[in-house]
Structure formats: structure tokens, C-alpha cells
Amino acid sequence: xxxxxxxxxxxxxxxxxxxxxxxxxxxxxxxxxxxxxxxxxxxxxxxxxxxxxxxxxxxxxxxxxxxxxxxxxxxxxxxxxxxxxxxxxxxxxxxxxxxxxxxxxxxxxxxxxxxxxxxxxxxxx
Amino acid sequence: xxxxxxxxxxxxxxxxxxxxxxxxxxxxxxxxxxxxxxxxxxxxxxxxxxxxxxxxxxxxxxxxxxxxxxxxxxxxxxxxxxxxxxxxxxxxxxxxxxxxxxxxxxxxxxxxxxxxxxxxxxxxxxxxxxxxxxxxxxxxxxxxxxxxxxxxxxxxxxxxxxxxxxxxxxxxxxxxxxxxxxxxxxxxxxxxxxxxxxxxxx
Numbered sequence: 001x002x003x004x005x006x007x008x009x010x011x012x013x014x015x016x017x018x019x020x021x022x023x024x025x026x027x028x029x030x031x032x033x034x035x036x037x038x039x040x041x042x043x044x045x046x047x048x049x050x051x052x053x054x055x056x057x058x059x060x061x062x063x064x065x066x067x068x069x070x071x072x073x074x075x076x077x078x079x080x081x082x083x084x085x086x087x088x089x090x091x092x093x094x095x096x097x098x099x100x101x102x103x104x105x106x107x108x109x110x111x112x113x114x115x116x117x118x119x120x121x122x123x124x125x
Numbered sequence: 126x127x128x129x130x131x132x133x134x135x136x137x138x139x140x141x142x143x144x145x146x147x148x149x150x151x152x153x154x155x156x157x158x159x160x161x162x163x164x165x166x167x168x169x170x171x172x173x174x175x176x177x178x179x180x181x182x183x184x185x186x187x188x189x190x191x192x193x194x195x196x197x198x199x200x201x202x203x204x205x206x207x208x209x210x211x212x213x214x215x216x217x218x219x220x221x222x223x224x225x226x227x228x229x230x231x232x233x234x235x236x237x238x239x240x241x242x243x244x245x246x247x248x249x250x251x252x253x254x255x256x257x258x259x260x261x262x263x264x265x266x267x268x269x270x271x272x273x274x275x276x277x278x279x280x281x282x283x284x285x286x287x288x289x290x291x292x293x294x295x296x297x298x299x300x301x302x303x304x305x306x307x308x309x310x311x312x313x314x315x316x317x318x319x320x321x322x323x324x325x326x327x
């Protein structure tokens with residue numbers, strides 16, 4: 001996992017340089033990643049797709065998402081801004097390297113059964 | 126709960142199903158320095174994480190950055206925690222950015238949330254007004270949690286309710302944002318409140 005102190009640039013370069021370099025200057029995810037929200041769950045698949053074309057960051061995401069993680073967690077662990085992570089994830093979704101929980105799982109109003117599960121869960125911690 | 130099958134025919138998964146959990150979230154809002162991240166940390170199973178949104182992306186129409194070129198690197202930090210309810214369901218707790226100028230981010234946080242905690246500090250009650258107003262207007266269930274710092278002047282819940290001008294239908298609880306059980310109780314109130322609201326609507 002990268003650490004902010006590992007970043008190669010100096011302070012004068014500014015934190016914008018590397019994030020956008022990671023995604024070749026792209027600021028919008030591919031259509032496959034348009035519905036990604038902070039809490040969308042991402043999980044890596046065991047794929048046989050060619051990984052040679054993937055960046056270090058792509059591979060890092062695949063590694064992180066061997067167990068399901070939210071988009072926000074991926075961004076935090078990768079030390080990258082959300083928008084950058086969404087772009088990287090959209091690449092991986094399109095390639096079929098990761099899958100996500102559908103957007104339907106996070107719309108309101110949430111149903112009673114779901115709320116009861118959350119309530120029971122919080123009481124149990 | 127959701128066993129999502131990859132919908133990409135070219136993914137080569139051959140119908141293999143992989144479990145991807147559902148997620149829900151609760152928003153912890155309030156003024157700057159009121160203890161939001163402390164509360165998230167008190168109940169989260171992980172040390173609160175921080176993720177950053179680039180202001181130049183989300184805030185173009187809000188913040189006029191012209192003439193402050195040095196500011197193009199501004200980011201808004203979101204602190205959040207996680208409670209794994211079961212292998213199929215994860216609850217996230219998101220602290221809102223404390224500064225008023227980041228209101229535009231609140232919508233993304235609020236959409237799809239179960240409900241919210243508006244954390245207030247008795248020394249700066251007015252810092253909670255904005256958050257209360259935000260959730261009231263959007264019809265998002267919320268509870269007001271008064272963070273009782275040690276040594277801070279204590280008022281009664283009714284005095285607090287009057288000062289904050291919140292309706293009787295909005296739960297108001299006293300809490301200690303550093304205390305796990307106390308914060309758990311606040312979350313329970315939020316979820317129960319959301320359930321009651323859903324019941325009334327049904």
C-alpha cells in the first residue's frame with residue numbers, strides 16, 4: 001500500500017500532478033463507472049484478462065478488492081482523490097476485473113427489513 | 126443479500142457468482158470541531174479513514190477560484206468509518222465536511238442514507254443550525270445529539286431543544302462522542318427514528 005511519504009514529487013509539484021498522472025489526465029469515469037458512489041461495494045474477480053496493460057494503481061485496487069470494499073475505502077487506502085479512483089475503477093469494471101453492488105442497493109427509502117438488520121447489527125457491536 | 130453476477134458478457138466469468146455486500150450509510154453532521162470524527166471513531170471497526178474530493182472537480186460553480194491560482198489543489202476531506210453488520214451488509218458512517226463552504230458535498234452524502242446525526246456542542250449551538258435545516262428541508266430522518274464535553278455547562282434537553290428550535294418529533298439525545306456505548310445509543314436512535322418514519326409513511 002502506498003504511503004503519502006512515498007510520493008515521488010516534491011511539495012512544489014502539488015498534489016494534483018500524481019493523481020491525474022495515474023489516469024492520464026482523465027477526470028470522468030468511463031460509462032461503466034458512472035453510477036459509482038462513495039459506498040458502492042467493489043470486489044475483484046479472478047480473471048484471466050491480460051494485466052500487462054494495467055497500471056500499478058489498477059493492480060493495487062485489484063489487490064485491495066480481493067475482499068469487498070467501498071469506493072471510499074479504496075480511495076482512502078490508495079491515497080488518491082475519489083474522482084481518480086472512480087476513473088480507475090471504471091477501467092476495471094469495463095474490463096471485467098471487478099464487479100460492484102448495483103446502485104439499487106443504496107437508494108432511499110430503505111426498507112424495514114434492511115433497517116431491522118442494521119439496528120440489530122449496531123446493537124450487537 | 127445481493128449476489129451480483131457480472132453483467133458483462135465478455136468478463137469470462139462463465140456464470141460464476143461472487144458475493145458483493147450491500148451498503149448503507151448514516152451521516153454524522155455538525156459544525157467544525159464538534160467531534161464528528163471522534164464519534165465515527167468511537168463506533169467504527171476501523172480507524173476512521175479519510176478520502177478526498179478535489180474541489181476543482183465538484184466545486185467549480187460554487188467556488189470562484191479565479192485569482193487564487195495557488196488554490197487549485199484544494200481538497201475536501203471526508204472522514205468515515207465502517208461497521209460490518211454481516212458478510213452481506215456494511216454500514217458506513219460519514220462525517221460531513223465541517224466548513225459551510227462545502228455544502229455542495231452534503232447532497233452526495235445524504236442521498237441514500239438511512240438518516241443522520243446532527244452533533245452539536247453546547248458552547249456553539251448555532252453551529253448546528255445549518256445541518257438541522259439541511260436535513261429538515263430534505264425530509265431525511267435525523268436526531269440531534271448534544272455532545273457533552275466534560276466541564277461544559279450543562280443544560281436540560283428541553284432548554285437545548287428550545288434553543289435549537291427543533292420539532293418535538295425530532296429525537297434529541299445527550300451523548301459523549303468519545304464513548305462507544307453512548308455513540309451506539311445515538312445510532313440506534315437514528316435507525317429507530319428512520320423506522321418510525323417509514324412506518325408512518327406506510
